[in-house]
Amino acid sequence: MAPAASKPPDPQIRQRAAQLREQIHYHNYRYYVLDAPEISDAEFDRLMEELQRLEEQYPELVTPDSPTQRVGAPPLEKFETVTHRIPMLSLENAFSEGETREFQQRLQRFLRTEEQFDYVVEPKMDGVAVELVYENGQLQVGSTRGDGWRGENVTQNLKTIRTIPLVLLKSGEPIPARLEVRGEVYIERADFKKLNEQRLAQGEQPFANPRNAAAGSLRQLDSSITAQRPLNIFCYGVGEVSGHEFASHWEILQQLAAWGLRTNPYIEQVTGIDAAIAYHHRLEQQRPALPYEIDGVVIKVNSIALQERLGIKARSPRWALAYKFAATQATTRVREIRVNVGRTGAVTPTALMDPVEVGGVTVSRATLHNEDEVRRKDVRAGDWVLIQRAGDVIPEVVMVIKERRPEHTVPFEMPTHCPVCGTKLVRPAGEAVTRCPNPDCVAVLKRSIRHFASKGAMDIDGLGEKIVDQLVDNGLIQNLSDMYSLTEADLIPLERFAEKSAQNIIAAIQGRKRVSLARFIYALGIRYVGEATAQLLAQHFQSLEALKQASEAELLQVEGVGPQVAASIRDYFRNPRNLRLLDELQAAGLEIETPERPAKLPLAGKTFVFTGGLEKYSRDEAKALVVARGGKVSSAVSAKTDYVVVGSEPGSKYAKAQALGVTILDEAAFEALLRRSV
Known part of the structure; x- marks a missing residue:
């Protein structure tokens, strides 16, 4: 190790260090992204060693974007939270040709056209979604998708991935002052196999699948551990791009590649939904030969102008679809049917089976959902069954292979009492789920x-x-x-x-002890309230107290909350036991953060009221469009209302808006506002 110099470096040394950084970034790109190196490994090592020597001798030459800084950051105590300026939304799923054709028909109805669309089709990677933020071409922040609104700052870990450039190439269009790149981090199958062999040799638990391995690697507080994991990335889109407008999604991908970001070589442009479906079938046949896991095809409308007109729904863009592959199936034997009691008291039959590999994952348990489902399929202990990973995630029994049924098997009988606490089980009228009613179970x-x-x-x-x-x-x-x-x-x-x-x-x-309102609502385990609904409730009510006091009518104003969900939420907050728990949690020092709306949501702080019927949108769709852009929908007009959207045959709200001087929008003006708010 060269001793640090006592005097600052002269201009020639500074110039040489900058030249080395540029050369190493370029050759990294040629090797890791293009897989087309121009120099030997030995020559590359000599460049890196020269830069390391200069930085050791002159520590002031070390820059955040230096290739020597990929590894070496001190371990973190915890991950900081990052708010995405533009939410990282999930995708709507389709599982059949019919559902995929219906996707195009919905677009045609929405845009009032019968024309075919140009699409970009791409493999749906089975990995971990991340966002990379470049400022003036340098990687500044990298984060996980998280709940779509906020993720974890994993910059130091993402820097260890060689296919992520620390500095963008100056190629093609000028680099924006701020560029948010979305991508999927993954591990190739061969690397995953080696990683698990190493873990077993070291006496560690193997990872269940490549996706879990990638997720676990990204969440290491010590980036030197992440650096040992064979992580990779494909970039598939952008968030905020300052001062630059793209005409098409294909143009975005081409420009990302020109700037040195890795995109999937299997991405294609096609015209019409038939061509997109044909691509899906072709890729499904190629799937076993690919070096990485994919679970479907993503279909995106290519035109950015059409994307803006189509907009987004509550949780997903209207212009994109994930067409999933058929579930992977396998045959195995049921050894026992056991019932499990869940957090809401739901008693679920589960098949315990001989271990079998399904889609690269070893499965030994499968859900049987409920008593009716077991009886319908007539699943018995001792049966040979066909199982699949539904959506390539949750194992379930598809059917019994009855010609292989052993003699003397007996039909499954649902227990009458809880197997844990002995309380008599109940099955409410009209429900398929049997429950243990004992809150102290x-x-x-x-x-x-x-x-x-x-x-x-x-x-x-x-x-x-x-x-x-x-x-x-x-x-x-x-x-x-x-x-x-x-x-x-x-x-x-x-x-x-x-x-x-x-x-x-x-x-x-x-x-x-400090947690976002959305996470806390989800953590309470209110029946029918998942992560997405918890996020919508948090954005709408802004505080736990407001949610606690909300009537069912007020809850129904939240996009995605129907009568069943609203009743469940009200029942939860009417229960003295639950109210006591909330008091105890807050007395224990739990702090609930007020939700922050992402800065880029253009309708943040605006309140809308709808009256009359709209032609192009259902009432729920219109509300969802407002909420997705950060706005709030109210059922009553007041002086605090910003906009009243008026459709055909409006009610008294129209007159009240006129009397109060509230801005009134017809459907065309509402659409124009939405287009400006994408």
């Missing part, structure tokens, strides 16, 4: 704790099934708030706990 408590601590909720590391079982079985946790009063002394006597592991669990719990 130990199984319900354990599942509630695991849900509360899960990644999409409070995101408390380390509270897995075995640890939660010990905490509950030893009486240390009797409700959710008890976990915040746990101490290291409580944990050390438990099985497989030492001082360090006890410290880690307590630190993880105490470190998650």
Whole structure:
């Protein structure tokens, strides 16, 4: 190691360091992105060693974009939260040709045209979505998708991925002052196999699949661990791009490639939905030979102008679709049917089976959903069954192979009493789900704790099934708030706990006392309220107190909340037991953050009221368009209303808006406002 120089470097040395950085970035791009190196590995190593020597001798030459800075950042204590300026929305799914054709028909109806559209079609990578923010061509921030609105800052980990340029190439169009790039981080199959072989040799648990391996690698607090993982990326789109307008999605992809970002070589332009479907079938046949996991095809309207006219729905863009591949199937034998009790008391039959590989994942359990489903399929212990990973994720039993049924099998009988607490089970009229009604059932408590601590909720590391079982079985946790009063002394006597592991669990719990409103709503485990609905509730009501006090009518004003969901939310907040829990959680020091609307949402702070019928939108669709852009929809006109949207046969709200001087929009003006607000 060269000693640091006592005097600053002269201009020639500074120029040489800048030249080396540029050369190394270029050759990195040729090797990792284009797979077309121009120099040998030995020559590349000599360039890197020369730069390292100069930076060691003159530390002031080290720049954030230097290739020597990919690895070496000190470990983090926790990940910071990043708010996406433009939300990273999910995609609507289709599972058949018919659903895919209906996608184009919806677009045609919306745009009032019978013309075929030009599409960009691309493999749907089975990885982890990330955002890369470049400012003046240099990578500044990298984050995970998270809940679509906010993710985790994993910049140091993303810098270790060689196919992510630290500096963009000056090629093609001028580089924007700010460029947000969206991509998918993944691990190739061969690399995944080697990684798991290494983990097994070191006595570590293997990863379940490449996607889990990629996600776990990105969430390492120590970037030197991430650097050892064979992560890769394909870039597929952009978020905010300052001072630059694209005519088509294809142009975006071409320009990303010109700037040195890696795009998938299988992406194509096609005309018409038939061509998109043909591409899907072709890629499905090629799927086994690809070096990485894909689970479908993404179909996007190519024209940016049409994308803007089509806009977005509550959770997904109207102009894009994920056409999934058929579920992977396999045959195995059911050894036992066991019932599990969930966090809402739902009792679900589960098939325990001989382990079998399905789509690259070893499966030994499959859901049977409910009593009616078991009876309909007549699944019995001892049966040979065909199973599949539905949506390539959740294993389920498709059918029984009855010609292979052994003699003396007996039909499944749903238990009459809870297998955990012994309470008599109930099945409400009109519901398919059987439930344990005992709120003190130990199984319900354990599942509630695991849900509360899960990644999409409070995101408390380390509270897995075995640890939660010990905490509950030893009486240390009797409700959710008890976990915040746990101490290291409580944990050390438990099985497989030492001082360090006890410290880690307590630190993880105490470190998650500040949480977003959306995460907290989801963590409560209210029946029918998933992550997406929790996000919409948080954006609409802005505080837990407002949500607690909301009537069913007010809840129904939230896009995506129907009568069943609204009734469930009201029932939850009317229950004295739940209100007591909320008080206890806040007394334990839990802080709930007021939601931040992403800065780029153009209708943030604007309140809309609708009256009369619209031609191009249902009332729910119109509301969703406003909410997705950050606006709020109210059922009543007041002086605080910003816009009243008037359709055919308007009601008294129209007259009240006129009397109050509120801005009135007809459907054409509303559409124009939406187009300006994309």
